[in-house]
Amino acid sequence: MVEAAGIDLLGLLLVLSLALVFGALAERVGYPAMMGELFAGIAFGPPLLGLVESSPALATFAELGVFLLMVYVGMEVDLHELFALGSMALLVAVGGFLVPFGVGYGIGVLLGFDAGASLFVGLAMAATSLATKSRILADLDLLDTRIAGVLLGGALVSDVGVLVAFAGVLGYANAGTVNPVELGIVLGRALAFFAVALVVGDRFLPAVWHRVEVLRERYGFVTETTAFTVALTVALVFAELADLAGLHSIIGGFVAGTFIRQANLEPGLYDHMERVIRDLALGVFAPIFFVTVGFDLTLDVFGSALGTLAVLVGAAFVGKIVGSWLFSLPTGLTSREGLVVGLGMNGRGTVEIIIASVALSSGIIGQQLFSMLVFVAIFTTAMVPVTMTWGVGLLERAGELFDADGSAIASADGSAAWSRDEPGGG
Template identity: 30%
Template sequence: MEPLLQILLILLFAKLFGEASERLGLPSIVGEITAGLMLALTLAPENTEILKFFADLGAIFLLFTAGYREVHISDLKEASKTALIPTLSQTIVAFVFGFLLGQAFELGFIQSLFMAVAFSPTSISVVVKTLIDADYLSSRPGSMMLTSAIFDDIIGIFLLSVVTSFATYNHFPSGMQLLGISAKIIIFILLISIIGLKIYPRIFQQVHKMHTKESIFAFVIIIALFSAYLAEVFGLHAVIGAFFGGVLISEIPLAKLENVQKKVSGLSYGVFTPIFFASIGLSMELSVLFTAGKFTILVLILALASKLIGGWIGTKLIGFEWKDSLIFGVGMMPRAGVELVVIAIGKEMGIISQEMFSAIVFMVVASIIISPIVLDKAIKYREKY
């Protein structure tokens, strides 16, 4: 199939299935992954290199937009006062469960690490609608979920940086290797921060005076690509750089003009990100879920249970009543974007097997469907007793 036709079809399917998903009350990501799966089952496109490149751009823009629109560094300090313990607790428990599951199935150190990292982040936006409908958004567990979510992308990116750096070695790195990895990450963050804080504001002061069309929008995209490329130069994955690029321009007023934000959002959520999610579905093999049925079921159960347990323990530690802790734990169960980026990278690096990839995609989709239902039940239980 010609690349142009592949991109046309994957975007069309992603949008149609995404819409169907929204109308069924589910986030569009479920429909977009299904779109890729349907495309694989019906047309099974071959020679998908160009499509894959578009999907890579999708992962880059997914995290760039997260940094650009959703992360406010100034909020982190405030949030850390209240939500640090529950956030760390649910992340650490999920990480440990993921790693132990990998070890139990005799996966290698790096494979287990990828499993652990794929277990760790949360995607709170999946349950916001449930919280609104139940009038629980402003409740203690509801507001704690929102505060905790401020750390989500940061934690996901941190773990991703570590796991992709470790992936260079197929074992736990030695002291010197760890030092090298840390130095690489720190130098990269320092360099990109200096560029972001000292140079980017000046660039935008000049760019907004340019006569060429859409110059500010173009420079926002240029910074996304530059940051992604710079990360690769430092041996880190491009998505990590894209995320930092987004965070660094998120406080520059000219880069955050409403109409520029809309265009970035349109390019990202309208085109590239749906292609990325659909390509995840395209790479999935349904049959593997059955052949590795026990593994798939355990991935799902442990991924959900670890968040529930970790969230419950963390909020109990700061004095939550047990039913509120239960609600918080359930709210932490859904996974979405970052987890899929983690496994897409793992697969691209040849570390993650088809079984592990398909099982985690299944877990992500199932967590998106299950979490709001369980949360609704937990809230009703809380109100009834």
């Protein structure tokens, strides 16, 4: 075993190599790299072959990966676009959150899980994945369609809502009590964090970024590299504020990312910061996280808990589709469009796995439930390309595929799809 400064270099090399190879293979067949990285951790880690195992250094790198990943996710959220989203995306996001969350919590209670674990089951089912949808929509050449706009907007709002709810659920679960006073304190600390974060992000940070740009223009003191250091420092400050409020550091990282996005920096500086954070998160540290998540999974769930796993997968799949479909009906989307949007919202991936991992490390759920939630994420994400392809075919055959402006798109056989303004077009 080769070590340097207490780091198992051979283990790190193997994990990164496995992540690179299997992540690339997953993307080759149309799935997120995360799917391949998880498979590598399961196949070569303790669940199967046992050729690679976790270590304190890998655990640290994995935690850093989650943190940087959430900073990057926050940088992908434009608050102005979020508030400007139309009713279609907002309603779909609400339905895609409330229904699966309620179904997940209810099933958790029926299966005998305690309140904290049941809440995390609900959160995991309510989660969705913006990155997964972007890739699938691009592969199906649907980015200019109306359902793509609704899907991406709904996924964006849903991710933000899930992470905000996650902050409250984690605080409640850590409190370990239903005492109204204790719950009030937990809620108050969470609200205080978001209030302080808003003041710091909206009032203090713009002055910091302005000073950074002044130093860069007048003295050349601040380079692209030091600007990235400032951004990382800002993220760590928000993470510490979240920790002081009894929340997880990833909430602070996510909130920091959203305010970094709003900084209105000189494009060269911002593009460099985003590129470095993205490359560090997606290229190095997040792959370590997903491979090591595979180490913690137990395949026993396919034996002793297969029935429970099947119930959770089925509930997650149906709950997300029904919720998104029901809440899409008042928006003007056709019933078939609402169904296809629900199919697309079903991909979970990164956010669900991070939520489950935090719950496991906090002792709120055990290894078996953690494994089931990760497999729910894997199975539902794996079904999205297949079900979306079927759904788009359904829209084409019915003449209900519209571009972003609501104009009909020609069907697969070249005939024009009917317009919503024509008779029978509702």
